[in-house]
Amino acid sequence: MYHDSNYRVSYGDTDQMGVVYYGNYMEFFERSRTEMLRDCGLPYSELEKRGWLLMVVEAQCKYRSPARYDDLLTFSSAVAEITRVRIKIVTRVLRDGELLAEGYVVLGAVDRNGRISRLDPEFVEICKKYSLEEQA
Amino acid sequence: MYHDSNYRVSYGDTDQMGVVYYGNYMEFFERSRTEMLRDCGLPYSELEKRGWLLMVVEAQCKYRSPARYDDLLTFSSAVAEITRVRIKIVTRVLRDGELLAEGYVVLGAVDRNGRISRLDPEFVEICKKYSLEEQA
Amino acid sequence: MYHDSNYRVSYGDTDQMGVVYYGNYMEFFERSRTEMLRDCGLPYSELEKRGWLLMVVEAQCKYRSPARYDDLLTFSSAVAEITRVRIKIVTRVLRDGELLAEGYVVLGAVDRNGRISRLDPEFVEICKKYSLEEQA
Amino acid sequence: MYHDSNYRVSYGDTDQMGVVYYGNYMEFFERSRTEMLRDCGLPYSELEKRGWLLMVVEAQCKYRSPARYDDLLTFSSAVAEITRVRIKIVTRVLRDGELLAEGYVVLGAVDRNGRISRLDPEFVEICKKYSLEEQA
Numbered sequence: 436m437y438h439d440s441n442y443r444v445s446y447g448d449t450d451q452m453g454v455v456y457y458g459n460y461m462e463f464f465e466r467s468r469t470e471m472l473r474d475c476g477l478p479y480s481e482l483e484k485r486g487w488l489l490m491v492v493e494a495q496c497k498y499r500s501p502a503r504y505d506d507l508l509t510f511s512s513a514v515a516e517i518t519r520v521r522i523k524i525v526t527r528v529l530r531d532g533e534l535l536a537e538g539y540v541v542l543g544a545v546d547r548n549g550r551i552s553r554l555d556p557e558f559v560e561i562c563k564k565y566s567l568e569e570q571a
Numbered sequence: 572m573y574h575d576s577n578y579r580v581s582y583g584d585t586d587q588m589g590v591v592y593y594g595n596y597m598e599f600f601e602r603s604r605t606e607m608l609r610d611c612g613l614p615y616s617e618l619e620k621r622g623w624l625l626m627v628v629e630a631q632c633k634y635r636s637p638a639r640y641d642d643l644l645t646f647s648s649a650v651a652e653i654t655r656v657r658i659k660i661v662t663r664v665l666r667d668g669e670l671l672a673e674g675y676v677v678l679g680a681v682d683r684n685g686r687i688s689r690l691d692p693e694f695v696e697i698c699k700k701y702s703l704e705e706q707a
Numbered sequence: 708m709y710h711d712s713n714y715r716v717s718y719g720d721t722d723q724m725g726v727v728y729y730g731n732y733m734e735f736f737e738r739s740r741t742e743m744l745r746d747c748g749l750p751y752s753e754l755e756k757r758g759w760l761l762m763v764v765e766a767q768c769k770y771r772s773p774a775r776y777d778d779l780l781t782f783s784s785a786v787a788e789i790t791r792v793r794i795k796i797v798t799r800v801l802r803d804g805e806l807l808a809e810g811y812v813v814l815g816a817v818d819r820n821g822r823i824s825r826l827d828p829e830f831v832e833i834c835k836k837y838s839l840e841e842q843a
Numbered sequence: 844m845y846h847d848s849n850y851r852v853s854y855g856d857t858d859q860m861g862v863v864y865y866g867n868y869m870e871f872f873e874r875s876r877t878e879m880l881r882d883c884g885l886p887y888s889e890l891e892k893r894g895w896l897l898m899v900v901e902a903q904c905k906y907r908s909p910a911r912y913d914d915l916l917t918f919s920s921a922v923a924e925i926t927r928v929r930i931k932i933v934t935r936v937l938r939d940g941e942l943l944a945e946g947y948v949v950l951g952a953v954d955r956n957g958r959i960s961r962l963d964p965e966f967v968e969i970c971k972k973y974s975l976e977e978q979a
Binding site: 452457458459461462465488490491492493494495496497498501540549 | 860865866867869870873896898899900901902903904905906909948957
């Protein structure tokens with residue numbers, strides 16, 4: 436199951452080609468997974484307060500069609516994979532049902548000192564709500 | 572005396588009007604004062620390690636002529652005012668000697684807990700190198 | 708009368724001081740005035756399609772208290788002044804009624820070639836909905 | 844052969860984890876390939892003036908170790924693949940020789956109307972200077 440949220444493209448998101456700058460999709464992905472986690476009942480801000488940080492290990496995006504200024508976009512995210520130390524979240528960017536871009540981010544758990552650690556077990560559990568694996 | 576540094580405009584700095592997005596000048600100002608402080612012998616990163624943080628209290632920019640993609644800009648900064656708790660830094664953005672924008676930032680000292688504190692006396696002293704007041 | 712809209716602070720909006728980077732308030736102001744204009748019935752994207760561009764001439768922000776990651780902010784904008792060639796929009800950033808920052812942006816009308824022109828008369832008219840002057 | 848350029852991390856590049864925000868590496872990649880193309884004798888700004896636009900089709904980044912505020916980074920780029928319609932550029936981000944991140948961007952040629960077109964033959968030719976394939 437995918438989690439959907441909305442976002443309005445700002446003027447600052449665009450570049451001189453008249454479309455959203457490609458680098459900004461990474462922030463779109465972040466916004467999307469933040470809302471997904473909030474909907475799971477464990478906001479990322481709360482997770483961080485508990486000392487569980489997530490560091491991006493890998494990110495990818497495929498761009499199909501450009502988003503433009505003032506577009507009302509839909510961000511759609513799901514958990515593609517989750518292990519004891521990593522989580523892979525896929526995100527799609529859509530406008531009126533049309534797929535504009537899609538990609539993924541792999542996040543690894545780190546402690547406050549930046550050392551790799553295990554994911555919070557409660558976090559792993561609640562992420563199942565939007566897990567693609569669970570649907571199998 | 573003003574401190575000069577250079578900066579190359581990236582594609583990401585532009586917006587769909589084909590010029591540098593107005594909000595990005597604040598980061599330009601930050602880059603400029605960072606290089607000025609480094610030249611004074613006390614990089615801001617070092618100041619922060621000592622526990623002296625500077626929080627922006629006020630910022631202003633007047634835009635005269637747009638900067639464009641790939642422009643090689645000159646940032647020119649000086650200390651307009653410094654008290655025991657605040658410093659006002661003026662910055663100009665130029666391209667080939669032409670003034671594109673100018674503005675200022677007022678910074679206040681805060682400690683690690685975000686409470687207002689006095690500026691590091693060493694910091695106040697070294698800032699005199701680029702003080703406009705000292706030139707009087 | 709002020710126009711209110713909401714915004715969720717992203718992780719990308721923050722800096723290493725643990726608060727929203729001061730430069731990002733300029734994009735906040737832009738988002739706020741975009742929503743205000745949409746509510747007036749003339750989205751800025753529509754204005755641009757008609758060939759009426761608005762270039763920022765001056766911007767200022769006073770920072771009172773920092774915004775943080777995941778804060779749900781309220782942006783509150785109104786038209787402080789409008790002449791035949793310029794418009795001054797004031798914007799406040801609030802969190803749960805607390806004023807975090809306030810500032811203004813002065814915009815000047817330019818045509819597609821970047822030359823100063825008069826504001827679209829229809830634009831001037833509809834802006835009265837959120838004009839502070841009209842309230843006198 | 845790889846092309847090297849330098850970049851100073853700004854405060855605005857960081858996030859509240861105290862490191863460079865992961866999304867900003869896409870702008871780093873852009874800066875790196877811009878300098879590589881300039882060194883080939885055909886700045887991207889010149890290419891755009893001729894009507895040859897490059898649209899990002901795919902981007903990926905693997906993050907190994909975080910970059911921090913005020914780091915002086917080295918961006919290192921090369922052309923991994925070039926066909927008549929697409930170019931794949933790999934970029935590495937290093938600090939004092941240590942690899943912090945690496946990734947690639949695939950760019951497709953589009954005309955001013957956003958339609959897929961062939962790459963400028965002169966562009967293809969000059970890109971050979973930093974082609975990894977040529978070294979075989």
